[in-house]
Amino acid sequence: xxxxxxxxxxxxxxxxxxxxxxxxxxxxxxxxxxxxxxxxxxxxxxxxxxxxxxxxxxxxxxxxxxxxxxxxxxxxxxxxxxxxxxxxxxxxxxxxxxxxxxxxxxxxxxxxxxxxxxxxxxxxxxxxxxxxxxxxxxxxxxxxxxxxxxxxxxxxxxxxxxxxxxxxxxxxxxxxxxxxxxxxxxxxxxxxxxxxxxxxxxxxxxxxxxxxxxxxxxxxxxxxxxxxxxxxxxxxxxxxxxxxxxxxxxxxxxxxxxxxxxxxxxxxxxxxxxxxxxxxxxxxxxxxxxxxxxxxxxxxxxxxxxxxxxxxx
Amino acid sequence: xxxxxxxxxxxxxxxxxxxxxxxxxxxxxxxxxxxxxxxxxxxxxxxxxxxxxxxxxxxxxxxxxxxxxxxxxxxxxxxxxxxxxxxxxxxxxxxxxxxxxxxxxxxxxxxxxxxxxxxxxxxxxxxxxxxxxxxxxxxxxxxxxxxxxxxxxxxxxxxxxxxxxxxxxxxxxxxxxxxxxxxxxxxxxxxxxxxxxxxxxxxxxxxxxxxxxxxxxxxxxxxxxxxxxxxxxxxxxxxxxxxxxxxxxxxxxxxxxxxxxxxxxxxxxxxxxxxxxxxxxxxxxxxxxxxxxxxxxxxxxxxxxxxxxxxxxxxxxxxxxxxxxxxxxxxxxxxxxxxxxxxxxxxxxxx
Numbered sequence: 001x002x003x004x005x006x007x008x009x010x011x012x013x014x015x016x017x018x019x020x021x022x023x024x025x026x027x028x029x030x031x032x033x034x035x036x037x038x039x040x041x042x043x044x045x046x047x048x049x050x051x052x053x054x055x056x057x058x059x060x061x062x063x064x065x066x067x068x069x070x071x072x073x074x075x076x077x078x079x080x081x082x083x084x085x086x087x088x089x090x091x092x093x094x095x096x097x098x099x100x101x102x103x104x105x106x107x108x109x110x111x112x113x114x115x116x117x118x119x120x121x122x123x124x125x126x127x128x129x130x131x132x133x134x135x136x137x138x139x140x141x142x143x144x145x146x147x148x149x150x151x152x153x154x155x156x157x158x159x160x161x162x163x164x165x166x167x168x169x170x171x172x173x174x175x176x177x178x179x180x181x182x183x184x185x186x187x188x189x190x191x192x193x194x195x196x197x198x199x200x201x202x203x204x205x206x207x208x209x210x211x212x213x214x215x216x217x218x219x220x221x222x223x224x225x226x227x228x229x230x231x232x233x234x235x236x237x238x239x240x241x242x243x244x245x246x247x248x249x250x251x252x253x254x255x256x257x258x259x260x261x262x263x264x265x266x267x268x269x270x271x272x273x274x275x276x277x278x279x280x281x282x283x284x285x286x287x288x289x290x291x292x293x294x295x296x297x298x299x300x301x302x303x304x305x306x307x308x309x310x311x312x313x
Numbered sequence: 314x315x316x317x318x319x320x321x322x323x324x325x326x327x328x329x330x331x332x333x334x335x336x337x338x339x340x341x342x343x344x345x346x347x348x349x350x351x352x353x354x355x356x357x358x359x360x361x362x363x364x365x366x367x368x369x370x371x372x373x374x375x376x377x378x379x380x381x382x383x384x385x386x387x388x389x390x391x392x393x394x395x396x397x398x399x400x401x402x403x404x405x406x407x408x409x410x411x412x413x414x415x416x417x418x419x420x421x422x423x424x425x426x427x428x429x430x431x432x433x434x435x436x437x438x439x440x441x442x443x444x445x446x447x448x449x450x451x452x453x454x455x456x457x458x459x460x461x462x463x464x465x466x467x468x469x470x471x472x473x474x475x476x477x478x479x480x481x482x483x484x485x486x487x488x489x490x491x492x493x494x495x496x497x498x499x500x501x502x503x504x505x506x507x508x509x510x511x512x513x514x515x516x517x518x519x520x521x522x523x524x525x526x527x528x529x530x531x532x533x534x535x536x537x538x539x540x541x542x543x544x545x546x547x548x549x550x551x552x553x554x555x556x557x558x559x560x561x562x563x564x565x566x567x568x569x570x571x572x573x574x575x576x577x578x579x580x581x582x583x584x585x586x587x588x589x590x591x592x593x594x595x596x597x598x599x600x601x602x603x604x605x606x607x608x609x610x611x612x613x614x615x616x617x618x619x620x621x622x623x624x625x626x627x628x629x630x631x632x633x634x635x636x637x638x639x640x641x642x643x644x645x646x647x648x649x650x651x652x653x654x655x656x657x658x659x660x661x662x663x664x
Contacts, residue, residue, distance in 0.1 A: 004336045009430075011374050015443065023444055046555065048445045054550040074466065074558065076458030077506035082435060084450035093455045093505070095554050104554030106446055106459075114506055119466045135445050167448050169439060173374035173430040178338025209384055210341040216358045216387025218344055 025156035030137035047101035063156030066100035068125035077114035099148040133162030180210035203261030226257035270297030279303035321531040321538030324353035325627030330519035330615035350522040362417025367401035367424035401623030402645030425520035426619035458505040461589035475588040486610025519617030539630035543571030546655035564597040564654040580641040582625035
């Protein structure tokens, strides 16, 4: 069995999200150093505010300013901050009930150590120097022993309301494709195309993922297929993909390699796009580093008879 | 209220849960479990009336992994099938509902999670409120630690009691060959204070599967079916600061609706990934000292995310099958700090 392959995989998106009216007012408020809550039907003030009453599900829109000072309701000491968290030095995660609010907000507290943090301690908002209308406009909380700040009674109406946020998200993986797919990729590096035969229906899957999707049993018997094959069906691509250095139009095809029980995908080159046809016989042209077929080109053989590939369309 | 149709868990299987499984793709990990659960009943994949699975692509970072996992079922000709982006316990709930309608008499439920390729503490931040919480990247241990601190401050527990829960769980797992942590494990340093490494579940890969059957079909397939006398799930507000983290009203309500309080249970399989969460669940479920809690070792011994809840139902059912329990409670959770909870009550016929 070949060595199991592994490779880093980064999944990264900037999520663009639109805001409801309450979220918009709250995040715009943070930009302007004003903290807003929303009044529920039973008269409680929720901070952070939500669009709908968590008990009655009624739409709630009654915004009320609360103080940037408050009380820690619970905390957890984080001695090893992780990527993306509010502070890069050890800090406490805290739930803070701001003065004037009935519920607590999650954020970070900048404190010298766990011995200086306790439930019930007084804290205040430390504003980020640059603010855009996001929860990170609060840089963190800091210990505070002064009186409760007096809110100015803002109604949540601002110039130039924030209507959306862009939240970048990144997750890092070390991906392993498992046994069957590792064997397939390792085979390609030797310019061999390896499939696996289903012990039940005898079909050869290329590339194999380790199980026959028809019979639901493990495939294990390795079978070398190709290198030549037949175009079973194809399409003509007219739109240039980002970061792809291939001139359009080009042909992308299903190719049934000789000996395979189903077709795989590949680009067809070495022939004008409008001359590609079902039944065309092709062979792989390996990439410069020789690790995978860059595309397939005509072999010059006569076209395959439809009867030989009609089950693999 | 008794369900309108008698439906039972008739078979359960699970993989060995391990820190890594590089040599296996998700379907390669799942396939032996599917075969084992089918073998226990003598059913073939084609005999199953409905198939439902639970998983999430975020764990391994592989898009549409659940469609590839279907390769392991043999989904051709097309089968009646569904998927939830939740723990398999919720897939089981959907399958139970399907059987209640009478559309099917048997169901295959499976779930799997491969946490090893990614950093699961960070991955789980992506399930949080994307406006106010996720941009701060509070990891799963940090959120559980906030709940643990709230419990300590309220006098509901203390660090020594939490250590006892950890030790008892791993001691119970010594007889569970599938568990990842078996026997004594050092309680370790603080990971996010007040939680120590020993208070946290192991990170690992694994899969599980269950077969449900209705009425006489269940009696044919299993000597002592684990009848689902009630099952219900409830959710709490998503904002952590709105909730009382020392209590779990959603668990209590789900248990009430599942009939858990009608008569005492002898066994409870609780899905409490963190020691402090067992304290909350014991209170919400009113479990006395006479109830065997997590004889399998629970999620503190093996926590394949997306499967650990289904495993609780499977473990509880397996004890009924073996005659080691007559009435068992199974619980599954989802989200931070026990946000959403499912409770099932399983019973064996009188012996």
